[in-house]
Amino acid sequence: MSNPNDPFTEAQREGLYRAIFERRDVRSQFLPDAIPEEVLARILRAAHHAPSVGFMQPWDFIVIDSLAVREQVLESFNEENAKASENYTGERQQTYRSLKLQGILESPINLCITCDRSRGGPNVLGRNSIMEMDLFSTCLAVQNLWLAARAEGIGVGWVSILDQDVLSNILQLPDHVYPLAYLCLGYVSEFLEQPELQSKGWRSRLPLEDLVHGNSWGQPIAHRKLEKHLAGG
Structure with missing residues (x-):
């Protein structure tokens, strides 16, 4: 068993995200x-x-x-x-x-x-x-x-x-x-x-950047880098 306080290795992180995106x-x-x-x-x-x-x-x-x-x-x-x-x-x-x-x-x-x-x-x-x-x-x-x-x-x-x-x-x-x-x-x-x-052709995945709001509904997020990453990820 690994120590729960140890950070995930890069391979472990990739494995987790692969399971999420390929489910x-x-x-x-x-x-x-x-x-x-x-x-x-x-x-x-x-x-x-x-x-x-x-x-x-x-x-x-x-x-x-x-x-x-x-x-x-x-x-x-x-x-x-x-x-x-x-x-x-x-x-x-x-x-x-x-x-x-x-x-x-x-x-x-x-x-x-x-x-x-x-x-x-x-x-x-x-x-x-x-x-x-x-x-x-x-x-x-x-x-x-x-x-x-x-x-x-x-x-x-x-x-x-x-x-x-x-x-x-x-x-x-x-x-x-x-x-x-x-x-x-x-x-x-x-x-x-x-x-x-x-x-x-039943439905398409919605753009993530359209679904993230800042502080309250419908307001833009103040973090420009985050907004850029959301649109490009």
């Missing part, structure tokens, strides 16, 4: 190869080391390899995806329907990261004003897992087009446990150079 929401590139249990354990351990308000650690991890369970989840996805396609018309609807938005059966493992909204009791340090901090904390566990998976060469896809009540019933969750993220995990044939929705 992808994978849907179409999954391979059937099994994830070794020791690798899955490392990824889950990384998720479990996410920060959480009041150190409540509200997450649980449901590892799903049952075909029967995944088929039920896929059925819910298909129903919700058909509804979602009705939000669009014409060419936009055709584009939407052409997108592959899940890898539920293709990936060797599905994983549901849940949020126990009762964990830590009624009064959790740091949660007095913003009650959703347990949900936000669980999102950080998702991000930790995603970056660790990318470093291991494993793709992750978040399936968000699901009815949460139906998913809760499928996974037999207690009433106080919320299914925050349903993920597909597996080795992939490739990691795309761009996010798939960007390469398919």
